Amino acid sequence: MAKPYISKQKVKDFIFDIYCEKRDEIYKAESAAINKAVAATESFKRLEGALNSVRSIAEEIVQAGFGDSVLNKIPTLKSLLSETISRSKYMYSEPLKSWSTICEIVKPFEEQLSELSFAKCDAYKIIDNAQTGRAAADALKERGLDFYSWQKKEVEENLDISALKGGD
Incomplete structure (x- = not known):
């Protein structure tokens, strides 16, 4: 029995x-x-109280x-925090003194995201350099990323069992 075809794009979808x-x-x-x-x-508790008072x-x-x-025009605490967080993500490696606390909180997470992004790019390079999708899947499996298990799981999740249901 022939093994099913695996495209490089399908392996990239797995990585993504x-x-x-x-x-x-x-x-x-x-x-x-x-x-x-x-x-x-x-x-922040006082700020939230003040914002609630202003809103009322x-x-x-x-x-x-x-x-x-x-x-x-009155911001919510959540919107202020969202803006603060997004701005801190750009300066976490060399924060100004006024941004030091939030940048200290954000830094390890931004570093993890950066490492994750590099790992995704490395996996894409492996896929692009492989002769076939199957070869790419095998190369990734050697590195601990099992495409075949993911594919089985995906197929099981997408099964349409409505045809197995009885009639009226």
Whole structure:
């Protein structure tokens, strides 16, 4: 029996799936670390209270019929944190003193993401240099990335069992 054809693109899809899973895990861990640090900071608690107070006053302005433009311009703590986090990701290796705490939290996660990206590129090079998709899958398996197990799992997840259901 002939072995089924494996395209290089299918092997690249496998690598990309692994990359996305690991990347998402890192993002979740980073978010949890930042949220934990923020929750422990009295200044952020006071800021959140102040923003809530400002929002309630702005809602009173809306109720009085002066429109919602003031309310719409008041940021949430979540949006402020999101902007802070995104800016810190660009300076984590050499942060300004005013950014040192957030950059210290972000740094290990950004380094993990960088390593993950390099590993994905290395895997893509292995695939591109292989003669066939099967050869690429075999080369990756030698390095601990089992395409064949992933392929079986993917096939099992995509099986359509509706044809096996009985009639009315």
